[in-house]
Amino acid sequence: MRKEEIQPVPSEKLDLDEWENVMKSGLPEKGSPEILEHEGDSSLTAIKELVEMWRMAGKTVPENISNEQLKVLMERSTKSYRKKYLKYLAIKERLKKAKKERQMAERKVMLEKPIEIEELSEPWNTFFLQSLKSFYDCMYKWRAAQSMMFGQPLVFDMVYDIYMSHREMVNTISQLLKTEGLNRKSPYPFHIHFCSLQTEGPYHKELLKHYGEAWDKLLITTTEKAHVDMFPKDKLVYLTSDSPNVMKTYEHDKIYIVGSLVDRSIQTGLSLANAKRLNLSTARLPLEKYLHWSVGKKNLTLDQMILILLTLKDTGDWKKALEFVPKRKHEGFVDTQNYSQEKINF
Known part of the structure; x- marks a missing residue:
């Protein structure tokens, strides 16, 4: 019995836009009875999945997003508006994280060296100097x-x-x-x-x-x-x-x-x-x-x-x-x- 040659099935290229459309098709339309009836956990979960999909696709999205921000995202009617909002949240998150890291680094430096009186803020400096002067006097x-x-x-x-x-x-x-x-x-x-x-x-x-x-x-x-x-x-x-x-x-x-x-x-x-x-x-x-x-x-x-x-x-x-x-x-x-x-x- 002659064996037929098995031709390899060509791998299909993943179409991210098509994937997005499929994911979006599972979402109820804005203002539909499903939205009104199931507004809350189910809708938020679907939006979270959409955000995660965009993250995997390399889009600019925040690492953490609150429920309030997800609700705002749901109100965005178009894809471009949602992307812009997510990009805004991502940039804001990045700046906040950088500021926190800078403050932690400065705090570490301050803890590792003696505090000079001149480095203190003016109100604290004045109070500190007055108390110190009174003590030494x-x-x-x-x-x-x-x-x-x-x-x-x-x-x-x-x-x-x-x-x-x-x-x-x-x-x-x-x-x-x-x-x-x-x-x-x-x-x-x-x-x-x-x-x-x-x-x-x-x-x-x-x-x-x-x-x-x-x-x-x-x-x-x-x-x-x-x-x-x-x-x-x-x-x-x-x-x-x-x-x-x-x-x-x-x-x-x-x-x-x-x-x-x-x-x-x-x-x-x-x-x-x-x-x-x-x-x-x-x-x-x-x-x-x-x-x-x-x-x-x-x-x-x-x-x-x-x-x-x-x-x-x-x-x-x-x-x-x-x-x-x-x-x-x-x-x-x-x-x-x-x-x-x-x-x-x-």
């Missing part, structure tokens, strides 16, 4: 009050106004303002004394000009008395760069004195001569011991001095303290391997 005042009762005194000698020009006076007051602020913000501040501060004198007038009403609220001691009239002489140590005595250790039971002056044009040895006249002990910082000092005077500003003294008092480490010496004045630290042996005795 209370904390600083409490620390300053504690230092006035239990803190180590630090004296600023205010007898040098007659030796300075007005410009030097203003510069000195500017440094004193920085000094008071740095001390106030320290975890363990000094009890600052402005000694020999004459009422209505040049120093006093400049301080009032800068502080205003806040002057009477400062938690520091101001007096017209000299330091020698307030403390035992054997406890006083005058810090001056002209002293022949190098300061070896920081002593917590001593009362250090710093001259309130800018000595750019002042004769050398003025503060040393003042200390000798009062028969006071003197000392200078061991700058040459720890630093490769460049050529020039070893004078430091008042705010640099307070940072050095606060660090010495709190840590007892010369190297940490002398990091506040401006780098333009020296060529780096001396290569000393036994800094632990050089630490200050507490």
Whole structure:
């Protein structure tokens, strides 16, 4: 028996438009009794199938579509209107998704880095700054009050106004303002004394000009008395760069004195001569011991001095303290391997 050759049946090309027509033929016409009777789940299901068919055909349709949007789609009478509506929903969905992803990315970045005050929105920034300022003001005042009762005194000698020009006076007051602020913000501040501060004198007038009403609220001691009239002489140590005595250790039971002056044009040895006249002990910082000092005077500003003294008092480490010496004045630290042996005795 001869076998007949079986011819392969040619595959028919899928006609998407024909498929669409077949699917649509199963849908009741708009306004028909079926629509009125079965409006709801059955009609919505048919529209969903139509949308899914268009998705498979590569048309622009949204990934998710609500029942309300399906009802709007049902009201579209023509194919072109439905396609335009679905494209509109797809684009809207895409934009919403992109915005959400961008917000999540920004949120992730914000959580992974410290929040800077400047990055906060204006209303929150204002509220945050006011609350933060109030908190820190209370904390600083409490620390300053504690230092006035239990803190180590630090004296600023205010007898040098007659030796300075007005410009030097203003510069000195500017440094004193920085000094008071740095001390106030320290975890363990000094009890600052402005000694020999004459009422209505040049120093006093400049301080009032800068502080205003806040002057009477400062938690520091101001007096017209000299330091020698307030403390035992054997406890006083005058810090001056002209002293022949190098300061070896920081002593917590001593009362250090710093001259309130800018000595750019002042004769050398003025503060040393003042200390000798009062028969006071003197000392200078061991700058040459720890630093490769460049050529020039070893004078430091008042705010640099307070940072050095606060660090010495709190840590007892010369190297940490002398990091506040401006780098333009020296060529780096001396290569000393036994800094632990050089630490200050507490």
